[in-house]
Amino acid sequence: MTKDALITAPARLGESHLPDGRRLGWAEWGPATGTPVVLCPGAGTSRWLGFGAGVVDELGVRLISLDRPGLGASDPSPGRTLTSWADDVAALGLGDLRVVGFSQGAPFALACAFAPAVRRVAIVSGADEVATMPDVLPDHFRDLVKTVAADPSAAETFFASLTPDALWGMIVPNSPAVDRAVYEQPGFARAYRRAMTEAFAQGPAGYARDSVLAMSPWPLPLSETPVPVDLWYGDQDLHHSPDQGRTLSRRIRGARHHLVPGAGGSLLWTHAEPILRLLLS
Numbered sequence: 001m002t003k004d005a006l007i008t009a010p011a012r013l014g015e016s017h018l019p020d021g022r023r024l025g026w027a028e029w030g031p032a033t034g035t036p037v038v039l040c041p042g043a044g045t046s047r048w049l050g051f052g053a054g055v056v057d058e059l060g061v062r063l064i065s066l067d068r069p070g071l072g073a074s075d076p077s078p079g080r081t082l083t084s085w086a087d088d089v090a091a092l093g094l095g096d097l098r099v100v101g102f103s104q105g106a107p108f109a110l111a112c113a114f115a116p117a118v119r120r121v122a123i124v125s126g127a128d129e130v131a132t133m134p135d136v137l138p139d140h141f142r143d144l145v146k147t148v149a150a151d152p153s154a155a156e157t158f159f160a161s162l163t164p165d166a167l168w169g170m171i172v173p174n175s176p177a178v179d180r181a182v183y184e185q186p187g188f189a190r191a192y193r194r195a196m197t198e199a200f201a202q203g204p205a206g207y208a209r210d211s212v213l214a215m216s217p218w219p220l221p222l223s224e225t226p227v228p229v230d231l232w233y234g235d236q237d238l239h240h241s242p243d244q245g246r247t248l249s250r251r252i253r254g255a256r257h258h259l260v261p262g263a264g265g266s267l268l269w270t271h272a273e274p275i276l277r278l279l280l281s
Helices: 082-090 103-112 139-150 152-159 164-171 177-183 186-199 205-215 246-251 272-280
Strands: 012-017 023-029 035-040 061-066 097-102 118-124 229-234 256-260
Touching: 035 103, 035 272, 082 103, 097 103, 097 272, 103 118, 103 205, 118 272, 139 152, 139 205, 152 205, 164 186, 177 186, 229 272, 246 256
Parallel strands: 035 061, 035 097, 097 118, 118 229, 229 256
Antiparallel strands: 012 023, 023 061
């Protein structure tokens, strides 16, 4: 495993109190005085799964992975939205901030692009706005997106029936070989599964709400995005976006699309250094 893909335990763990009294759980890697980079983790994972552990010190990155409400150590926030998540991040008071959204964390990171302190956003193997592209989705996924649109409560109930083991079974065996080579490494698998278990510590409601928000239309004026956005996809990744982010990149003002040859959905860990270097530029 390269230094990019190295997984280590957080250097620091903690909780911050938001203006309404809720706790927001976080984990950090890299120097405490470094440039803050907030990670919006993927589906059903918690603050425990960072990235770039082999390069954050060298780059001077203070990587901060956050638990969204109802996951891990963060208190629930009934009725939360994508934009309320951006408010939570802004309430941390971090300046000169960069944001990374991985997989299902993509719409949450894009919501943060409209927060005053955010300077740049990276979407890595990002879940697409599937509500806008039903015609190109596989039949089973199209039906699920239609359920989210027609009956969000029923969809949330369905998502709440899933477990960390079920998610692992959906993600890893169906990934291309280049991703399984990362996910099935013993150290990585332990960290990934721990992050899933931690995410579901309060039950499945947080994951279920995330999934409904991600699969619903995003209430974001993407054509007016005020900061640079880079979208990163591996050319072996056929799961996160029907067209590997091409349409999404055209919808975001000034976005740059990066398609990495030979890489898959595990791009966040296999190519952490170039992603972070560009994010800091």
